[in-house]
Amino acid sequence: MRNNKPFSLAAMFLALLFGSASLASAQNRQVLAKAESITGDRFTYSVRTPNGANVYAVNRPSAGMLAAIDRGLTELFAVARKNRYSKNLNFADYSIFIAKADRQKDGQGADSPDIAVGAAQYAGSDYDQGGYIYAAGMVVAFNPLTFVIADHTKNFQRVSDVVRFEGEHLILFHNDRRRYSRTIDHSQGGGHPILK
Ligand SMILES: [Zn+2]
Numbered sequence: 001m002r003n004n005k006p007f008s009l010a011a012m013f014l015a016l017l018f019g020s021a022s023l024a025s026a027q028n029r030q031v032l033a034k035a036e037s038i039t040g041d042r043f044t045y046s047v048r049t050p051n052g053a054n055v056y057a058v059n060r061p062s063a064g065m066l067a068a069i070d071r072g073l074t075e076l077f078a079v080a081r082k083n084r085y086s087k088n089l090n091f092a093d094y095s096i097f098i099a100k101a102d103r104q105k106d107g108q109g110a111d112s113p114d115i116a117v118g119a120a121q122y123a124g125s126d127y128d129q130g131g132y133i134y135a136a137g138m139v140v141a142f143n144p145l146t147f148v149i150a151d152h153t154k155n156f157q158r159v160s161d162v163v164r165f166e167g168e169h170l171i172l173f174h175n176d177r178r179r180y181s182r183t184i185d186h187s188q189g190g191g192h193p194i195l196k
Helices: 007-019 027-039 065-083 158-175 177-182
Strands: 045-048 054-057 094-099 103-105 111-118 132-134 137-142 147-152
Touching: 027 111, 027 137, 027 158, 045 094, 045 103, 054 065, 054 147, 065 094, 065 158, 094 177, 111 137, 147 158, 158 177
Parallel strands: 054 094, 094 147
Antiparallel strands: 045 054, 103 111, 111 132, 137 147
16 A cells, blocks of 8 residues: 655655645644555645535546535535534535545445555454455544545545545534444444434
8 A cells, every 4th residue: 555656756745735724734734644644645636626625635636526525515514404513514624535545346346446444443343354444435533624535437426425424423523422422433333324
Protein backbone atom coordinates (compact mmCIF):
# COMPACT_ATOMS: atom_id res chain seq x y z
CA MET A 1 0.00 0.00 0.00
CA ARG A 2 2.87 2.36 0.66
CA ASN A 3 4.36 4.07 -2.31
CA ASN A 4 7.70 5.77 -2.54
CA LYS A 5 7.45 9.12 -4.19
CA PRO A 6 10.48 11.38 -4.56
CA PHE A 7 10.83 13.79 -1.66
CA SER A 8 10.59 16.82 -3.90
CA LEU A 9 7.17 15.69 -5.04
CA ALA A 10 6.14 15.23 -1.42
CA ALA A 11 7.27 18.76 -0.63
CA MET A 12 5.29 20.04 -3.59
CA PHE A 13 2.00 18.52 -2.49
CA LEU A 14 2.59 19.69 1.06
CA ALA A 15 2.85 23.20 -0.31
CA LEU A 16 -0.32 22.62 -2.34
CA LEU A 17 -2.32 21.32 0.59
CA PHE A 18 -1.05 23.61 3.30
CA GLY A 19 -1.33 26.55 0.97
CA SER A 20 -5.10 26.18 1.08
CA ALA A 21 -6.90 27.75 4.01
CA SER A 22 -8.90 24.63 4.78
CA LEU A 23 -5.85 22.58 5.71
CA ALA A 24 -3.84 25.36 7.27
CA SER A 25 -4.44 24.55 10.93
CA ALA A 26 -2.46 22.12 13.05
CA GLN A 27 -5.70 20.20 13.57
CA ASN A 28 -6.08 19.72 9.83
CA ARG A 29 -2.46 18.65 9.45
CA GLN A 30 -3.19 15.95 12.03
CA VAL A 31 -6.19 14.83 10.00
CA LEU A 32 -4.09 14.66 6.84
CA ALA A 33 -1.42 12.64 8.65
CA LYS A 34 -4.05 10.25 9.97
CA ALA A 35 -5.63 9.75 6.54
CA GLU A 36 -2.19 9.03 5.11
CA SER A 37 -1.41 6.62 7.92
CA ILE A 38 -4.70 4.72 7.47
CA THR A 39 -4.37 4.39 3.70
CA GLY A 40 -0.64 4.52 3.00
CA ASP A 41 -1.54 7.04 0.29
CA ARG A 42 -0.42 10.59 -0.42
CA PHE A 43 -3.20 13.08 -1.14
CA THR A 44 -1.89 15.39 -3.82
CA TYR A 45 -5.12 16.99 -5.02
CA SER A 46 -7.24 19.43 -3.06
CA VAL A 47 -10.57 20.41 -4.64
CA ARG A 48 -14.15 21.20 -3.73
CA THR A 49 -17.29 19.49 -4.97
CA PRO A 50 -19.81 21.67 -6.86
CA ASN A 51 -21.75 21.99 -3.58
CA GLY A 52 -18.65 22.94 -1.59
CA ALA A 53 -17.47 19.80 0.24
CA ASN A 54 -13.68 19.56 0.67
CA VAL A 55 -12.01 16.74 -1.21
CA TYR A 56 -8.42 15.49 -0.98
CA ALA A 57 -7.39 12.84 -3.42
CA VAL A 58 -4.52 10.70 -4.68
CA ASN A 59 -5.54 11.20 -8.31
CA ARG A 60 -7.45 14.11 -9.81
CA PRO A 61 -11.06 13.41 -8.82
CA SER A 62 -13.45 12.77 -11.70
CA ALA A 63 -16.64 14.78 -12.14
CA GLY A 64 -18.52 11.55 -11.48
CA MET A 65 -16.85 11.11 -8.08
CA LEU A 66 -17.48 14.73 -7.05
CA ALA A 67 -21.15 14.60 -8.08
CA ALA A 68 -21.58 11.28 -6.26
CA ILE A 69 -20.14 12.80 -3.07
CA ASP A 70 -22.60 15.69 -3.31
CA ARG A 71 -25.52 13.28 -3.86
CA GLY A 72 -24.49 11.20 -0.84
CA LEU A 73 -24.22 14.26 1.40
CA THR A 74 -27.57 15.57 0.10
CA GLU A 75 -29.24 12.28 1.09
CA LEU A 76 -27.44 12.37 4.44
CA PHE A 77 -28.63 15.88 5.26
CA ALA A 78 -32.21 15.02 4.27
CA VAL A 79 -32.38 11.95 6.51
CA ALA A 80 -30.62 13.83 9.33
CA ARG A 81 -33.26 16.57 9.20
CA LYS A 82 -35.95 13.90 9.25
CA ASN A 83 -34.38 12.69 12.52
CA ARG A 84 -34.40 16.30 13.82
CA TYR A 85 -30.62 16.64 13.77
CA SER A 86 -29.49 20.13 12.90
CA LYS A 87 -25.71 20.32 13.37
CA ASN A 88 -23.18 19.96 10.56
CA LEU A 89 -25.63 19.92 7.67
CA ASN A 90 -23.42 22.02 5.40
CA PHE A 91 -21.33 20.63 2.56
CA ALA A 92 -18.37 22.76 3.62
CA ASP A 93 -18.36 21.04 7.04
CA TYR A 94 -17.12 17.83 5.39
CA SER A 95 -13.70 16.68 4.23
CA ILE A 96 -13.53 13.54 2.11
CA PHE A 97 -10.30 11.77 1.26
CA ILE A 98 -10.36 9.70 -1.93
CA ALA A 99 -7.79 6.93 -1.55
CA LYS A 100 -6.51 4.42 -4.06
CA ALA A 101 -8.62 1.27 -4.00
CA ASP A 102 -6.64 -1.64 -2.50
CA ARG A 103 -8.95 -4.10 -4.22
CA GLN A 104 -11.46 -3.83 -7.05
CA LYS A 105 -13.58 -6.92 -6.37
CA ASP A 106 -14.86 -8.62 -3.24
CA GLY A 107 -14.49 -12.30 -2.34
CA GLN A 108 -17.48 -13.17 -4.53
CA GLY A 109 -16.02 -11.40 -7.55
CA ALA A 110 -18.43 -8.47 -7.46
CA ASP A 111 -17.17 -4.95 -8.13
CA SER A 112 -16.21 -3.52 -4.76
CA PRO A 113 -13.44 -0.90 -4.77
CA ASP A 114 -12.32 -0.83 -1.13
CA ILE A 115 -9.44 0.29 1.05
CA ALA A 116 -7.44 -2.04 3.29
CA VAL A 117 -7.22 -0.78 6.87
CA GLY A 118 -5.83 -2.19 10.13
CA ALA A 119 -8.24 -4.70 11.65
CA ALA A 120 -8.29 -3.10 15.14
CA GLN A 121 -11.67 -3.83 16.71
CA TYR A 122 -12.58 -6.19 13.90
CA ALA A 123 -9.74 -8.62 14.72
CA GLY A 124 -10.95 -12.19 14.79
CA SER A 125 -14.34 -11.33 13.33
CA ASP A 126 -15.64 -12.42 9.93
CA TYR A 127 -14.20 -9.21 8.54
CA ASP A 128 -10.62 -10.05 9.50
CA GLN A 129 -8.35 -10.81 6.53
CA GLY A 130 -5.31 -11.31 8.79
CA GLY A 131 -4.42 -8.03 10.46
CA TYR A 132 -6.43 -5.87 8.12
CA ILE A 133 -9.91 -5.57 6.71
CA TYR A 134 -11.35 -4.22 3.49
CA ALA A 135 -13.62 -1.26 4.06
CA ALA A 136 -15.75 0.78 1.69
CA GLY A 137 -15.10 3.81 3.87
CA MET A 138 -13.82 4.88 7.25
CA VAL A 139 -14.20 7.84 9.57
CA VAL A 140 -10.89 9.69 9.99
CA ALA A 141 -11.82 12.57 12.32
CA PHE A 142 -14.77 14.35 13.92
CA ASN A 143 -13.35 17.89 13.86
CA PRO A 144 -13.32 18.64 11.01
CA LEU A 145 -15.82 15.98 9.89
CA THR A 146 -13.64 13.70 7.81
CA PHE A 147 -13.81 10.27 6.22
CA VAL A 148 -11.98 8.31 3.56
CA ILE A 149 -13.44 6.35 0.63
CA ALA A 150 -11.93 4.47 -2.30
CA ASP A 151 -11.72 5.92 -5.79
CA HIS A 152 -14.28 4.55 -8.26
CA THR A 153 -14.37 4.70 -12.05
CA LYS A 154 -17.96 3.43 -12.31
CA ASN A 155 -20.89 2.47 -10.07
CA PHE A 156 -21.00 5.97 -8.60
CA GLN A 157 -24.21 5.11 -6.75
CA ARG A 158 -22.00 3.03 -4.46
CA VAL A 159 -19.89 6.12 -3.78
CA SER A 160 -23.02 8.09 -2.81
CA ASP A 161 -24.07 5.27 -0.49
CA VAL A 162 -20.65 5.07 1.21
CA VAL A 163 -20.59 8.85 1.67
CA ARG A 164 -24.02 8.80 3.22
CA PHE A 165 -23.12 5.84 5.45
CA GLU A 166 -19.81 7.20 6.76
CA GLY A 167 -21.50 10.55 7.19
CA GLU A 168 -24.07 8.89 9.46
CA HIS A 169 -21.38 8.25 12.08
CA LEU A 170 -20.29 11.89 11.95
CA ILE A 171 -23.84 13.26 12.13
CA LEU A 172 -24.60 11.04 15.11
CA PHE A 173 -21.37 11.99 16.88
CA HIS A 174 -22.29 15.66 16.71
CA ASN A 175 -26.07 15.41 17.19
CA ASP A 176 -26.86 12.30 19.25
CA ARG A 177 -23.88 10.95 21.20
CA ARG A 178 -25.78 8.05 22.78
CA ARG A 179 -27.00 6.75 19.46
CA TYR A 180 -23.53 7.30 18.04
CA SER A 181 -22.01 5.08 20.75
CA ARG A 182 -24.53 2.33 20.14
CA THR A 183 -23.91 2.20 16.40
CA ILE A 184 -20.18 2.86 16.01
CA ASP A 185 -18.88 -0.67 16.25
CA HIS A 186 -20.10 -2.85 13.38
CA SER A 187 -18.15 -5.84 14.73
CA GLN A 188 -21.01 -6.12 17.26
CA GLY A 189 -23.49 -6.37 14.40
CA GLY A 190 -25.58 -3.73 12.72
CA GLY A 191 -24.77 -1.82 9.61
CA HIS A 192 -26.05 0.93 7.35
CA PRO A 193 -28.22 2.80 6.87
CA ILE A 194 -28.51 3.69 10.55
CA LEU A 195 -30.78 6.70 9.91
CA LYS A 196 -34.11 6.11 8.24
ZN1 LIG B 1 -20.22 2.32 9.60
